[in-house]
Amino acid sequence: MTYRVVQWTTGNVGERAVRAITTAPQLELVGCYAWSPDKAGMDVGELCGMAPLGVTASNDVDALLALRPDCVMYAPKWPDVDELVRILEAGVNVSATAAFITGHALGDGRQRLLDACARGGSSIFGSGMNPGFANLLALVSAGICDRVDKITVLESVDSTGYDSPETELPCGFAQPIDAPGLQAMTASGTAVFGDAVRMMAGALGVELDDVRCEAEYAQTTVDLDLGSWQIPAGHVAGIRASWQGVVDGRTVIDLRVCWRKGQSLEPDFPIEHGYLVVVDGQPSVRTKLEVFPPADFQATTFKEFMVLGMIMTAMPAVDAIPAVCDAPPGIVTYNDIRLPMPRGLVPR
Amino acid sequence: MHNRVVVWGTGNAGRRALKGVIEHPELELVGVHAHSPDKVGRDAAELAGLTTPTGVLATSDVDALLDLRPDCVAYMAMGEFRPKEMTAEVCRILEAGIDVVSVSNASLVYPPSADRRIIDKLRAAAEQGGATMLTTGIDPGWSGDVLPLVLTALCERVDSITVSEVMDYGTYPDAELTGWAMGFGRRPEEDIPLLTPGAATGVWSPTVQLVADALGVELDGFEEELEYRLAPETFEVAMGTMAEGTIAAVRFAVKGMRGGRPVVTAVHCNRMRADIAPEWPVLTNGKQDGYLIEVVGSPSVTCQIELADEHGDNNGAGIIGTAMRAINAIPAVVAAPPGLVTPLDLPTICARGLVA
Numbered sequence: 001m002t003y004r005v006v007q008w009t010t011g012n013v014g015e016r017a018v019r020a021i022t023t024a025p026q027l028e029l030v031g032c033y034a035w036s037p038d039k040a041g042m043d044v045g046e047l048c049g050m051a052p053l054g055v056t057a058s059n060d061v062d063a064l065l066a067l068r069p070d071c072v073m074y075a076p077k078w079p080d081v082d083e084l085v086r087i088l089e090a091g092v093n094v095s096a097t098a099a100f101i102t103g104h105a106l107g108d109g110r111q112r113l114l115d116a117c118a119r120g121g122s123s124i125f126g127s128g129m130n131p132g133f134a135n136l137l138a139l140v141s142a143g144i145c146d147r148v149d150k151i152t153v154l155e156s157v158d159s160t161g162y163d164s165p166e167t168e169l170p171c172g173f174a175q176p177i178d179a180p181g182l183q184a185m186t187a188s189g190t191a192v193f194g195d196a197v198r199m200m201a202g203a204l205g206v207e208l209d210d211v212r213c214e215a216e217y218a219q220t221t222v223d224l225d226l227g228s229w230q231i232p233a234g235h236v237a238g239i240r241a242s243w244q245g246v247v248d249g250r251t252v253i254d255l256r257v258c259w260r261k262g263q264s265l266e267p268d269f270p271i272e273h274g275y276l277v278v279v280d281g282q283p284s285v286r287t288k289l290e291v292f293p294p295a296d297f298q299a300t301t302f303k304e305f306m307v308l309g310m311i312m313t314a315m316p317a318v319d320a321i322p323a324v325c326d327a328p329p330g331i332v333t334y335n336d337i338r339l340p341m342p343r344g345l346v347p348r
Numbered sequence: 349m350h351n352r353v354v355v356w357g358t359g360n361a362g363r364r365a366l367k368g369v370i371e372h373p374e375l376e377l378v379g380v381h382a383h384s385p386d387k388v389g390r391d392a393a394e395l396a397g398l399t400t401p402t403g404v405l406a407t408s409d410v411d412a413l414l415d416l417r418p419d420c421v422a423y424m425a426m427g428e429f430r431p432k433e434m435t436a437e438v439c440r441i442l443e444a445g446i447d448v449v450s451v452s453n454a455s456l457v458y459p460p461s462a463d464r465r466i467i468d469k470l471r472a473a474a475e476q477g478g479a480t481m482l483t484t485g486i487d488p489g490w491s492g493d494v495l496p497l498v499l500t501a502l503c504e505r506v507d508s509i510t511v512s513e514v515m516d517y518g519t520y521p522d523a524e525l526t527g528w529a530m531g532f533g534r535r536p537e538e539d540i541p542l543l544t545p546g547a548a549t550g551v552w553s554p555t556v557q558l559v560a561d562a563l564g565v566e567l568d569g570f571e572e573e574l575e576y577r578l579a580p581e582t583f584e585v586a587m588g589t590m591a592e593g594t595i596a597a598v599r600f601a602v603k604g605m606r607g608g609r610p611v612v613t614a615v616h617c618n619r620m621r622a623d624i625a626p627e628w629p630v631l632t633n634g635k636q637d638g639y640l641i642e643v644v645g646s647p648s649v650t651c652q653i654e655l656a657d658e659h660g661d662n663n664g665a666g667i668i669g670t671a672m673r674a675i676n677a678i679p680a681v682v683a684a685p686p687g688l689v690t691p692l693d694l695p696t697i698c699a700r701g702l703v704a
Contacts, residue, residue: 016504019504020504023504025564129502133498133501133502136498136501136696137495137498137499139696139698140490140494140495140498140696140697140698141653142698142699143490143672143673143676143696143697143698143699144486144490144655144668144669144670144672144673144676144699145668145669145672145699145702146364146367146368146371146372146668146671146672146675146699146702147371147699147702147704148699148702148703148704149703149704203696203698203700204698204699204700204701204702204703205374205700205701205703206703247703252703281699281702281704282657282658282668283655283656283657283664283665283668283669284655284656284665285653285654285655285665286633286634286653286654286655286656287651287652287653287654288633288651288652288653289499289649289650289651290649290650290651291502291647291648291649291650292647292648292649292650293646293647293648294505294507294644294645294646294647294648295644295648297646308646308647311502311503311504311646311647312502312647314504315501315502315503315504316501316502319501334696335695335696336695337695338692338693338694338695339494339497339498339562339691339692339694339695339696340501341497341562341563341564341692342500342501342503342563343563343564344564345500345503345504345505345506345563345645346505346506346507346563346564346565346606346611347505347507348607
């Protein structure tokens with residue numbers, strides 16, 4: 001069975017999603033949304049640096065929904081509830097990379113999405129590298145335990161090359177180090193990790209008393225040039241945040257990020273260069289995940305190097321499309337869908 | 349909803365399964381099957397190493413256990429060297445309409461490429477009874493199949509997947525199966541099951557095939573590598589004495605091939621002492637032992653998994669993991685439609701209800 005997919009936006013992540021959709025034998029690209037008038041009307045392949053695909057990008061939402069796709073692969077930087085409601089109530093499923101896991105981070109928007117899913121008989125799912133994939137890895141890791149005391153997921157990376165100001169500025173990067181409200185800003189900018197805490201609690205069958213965010217910061221001592229944006233000296237260039245799920249005053253889920261930019265942090269934030277999943281329990285399970293460029297990888301610029309991060313953001317959501325389409329209506333997570341089975345990844 | 353469970357077998361994994369079921373808030377232990385006369389009649393708690401009696405006594409009476417009408421049997425009895433008896437026993441359970449989670453006979457994790465003679469009987473029994481069966485464990489069942497599939501979710505291209513169990517078996521008290529079959533403490537010229545060409549492929553190729561099928565890769569066939577190292581002097585391990593000149597380390601690889609190159613490979617690298625075969629792989633993130641999953645592609649992903657029980661032991665942890673993969677899968681298996689199922693048919697299996 002083939003699933004007919006409309007790609008939503010063709011930014012850095014969307015571009016990788018288009019490549020993946022056109023590679024996967026079980027997916028068919030039938031349309032593409034691009035809001036920018038410069039992109040609308042262009043061939044999607046050309047927009048994504050590929051050979052022409054014979055599919056034209058459009059900014060006509062009604063025309064795209066009239067294609068009756070099985071799924072929209074939703075890859076804007078942030079979710080737009082109005083737009084998602086329109087897609088879902090038209091009976092079209094959504095797999096998203098746009099900061100979506102359970103929808104709690106959207107406040108009242110979550111109920112609007114649930115209502116739209118009910119009207120359209122459609123499902124919405126969100127993933128990405130982290131949150132998303134990293135939480136699935138943690139849940140699978142804990143599947144061999146007879147007791148779980150705490151699950152910690154740590155993303156610890158030098159993100160100097162991840163040039164994405166639209167998603168990074170709202171987390172607190174480039175703010176003055178003594179800016180008032182910095183904690184609240186980080187809690188808002190990383191709120192989707194709180195969704196991931198809730199999703200994991202659901203898998204473990206625990207009722208959380210509280211989901212909270214704590215953060216600490218490092219400033220750069222020199223001006224940093226990050227490609228499309230800059231962080232002046234004395235401003236935030238390192239963020240350590242911890243999203244915690246609390247039961248009876250005890251943290252049972254701790255989703256931590258340590259992001260640093262440049263080599264001039266004060267105080268210094270040492271990093272692990274990867275992902276660490278620690279299940280404290282019986283047995284204890286300690287999983288270290290590292291990601292490397294492929295052997296044939298050539299990158300000379302930040303933008304080229306960033307491609308790996310974009311692939312890892314796009315792929316979990318693309319892989320899940322068939323399982324999302326087959327899921328019952330509503331907001332679905334890895335707890336509700338079967339294990340995604342990516343096809344067509346192994347070249348002949 | 350509580351699932352009523354019978355645990356079948358009280359060996360290493362069986363005892364941990366018993367403990368797992370007794371202590372599980374969403375499962376109820378209703379029966380225990382034991383073969384040996386010195387276990388029959390004893391309380392399940394005692395067999396599981398727990399102090400509070402359960403009132404459930406071990407029995408060898410199969411009819412009485414089936415009459416309990418449990419939702420699921422956790423079949424933890426060894427099946428590798430008694431395939432006929434194991435098949436007959438499990439078929440009886442399935443025909444009675446009782447679901448089964450099993451860690452017995454690793455090749456059954458993927459029915460489409462396991463031994464037809466066994467699978468046909470199990471499938472017919474499941475159909476007749478309207479029952480579901482899952483064969484699982486830690487490797488295979490977790491590290492060798494589910495985890496690599498989870499990891500490929502990050503890649504837009506996969507060239508190869510290699511899953512290695514790198515374990516020092518020095519603390520593993522299983523001379524009967526692991527020691528004897530893999531040749532530990534025996535001379536290479538003896539009749540050692542694992543050293544028979546094709547034996548490793550027979551056991552591990554279904555796991556490799558599961559991963560290949562999940563990725564939509566048609567394999568041309570399998571190739572096998574097998575090597576061993578001898579004990580440089582006599583030393584003692586949990587399984588017994590490793591005499592000088594007997595096998596003290598084994599490494600095998602079962603490679604799923606396409607176009608002349610391995611696409612999916614299952615490796616076991618097992619030492620009886622850490623300093624033997626230093627040229628073979630070790631983990632590099634802290635402990636030397638654990639599971640190593642390497643996906644080569646775009647991007648390449650390397651995952652190192654270390655396990656430890658309360659004594660810091662990886663083998664004790666492996667036994668818990670083997671048992672709990674099965675126990676944690678019970679609600680999903682009970683909810684699944686009848687037939688022989690694999691992880692590809694089930695939702696994510698987590699430690700539901702087990703947060704302390």
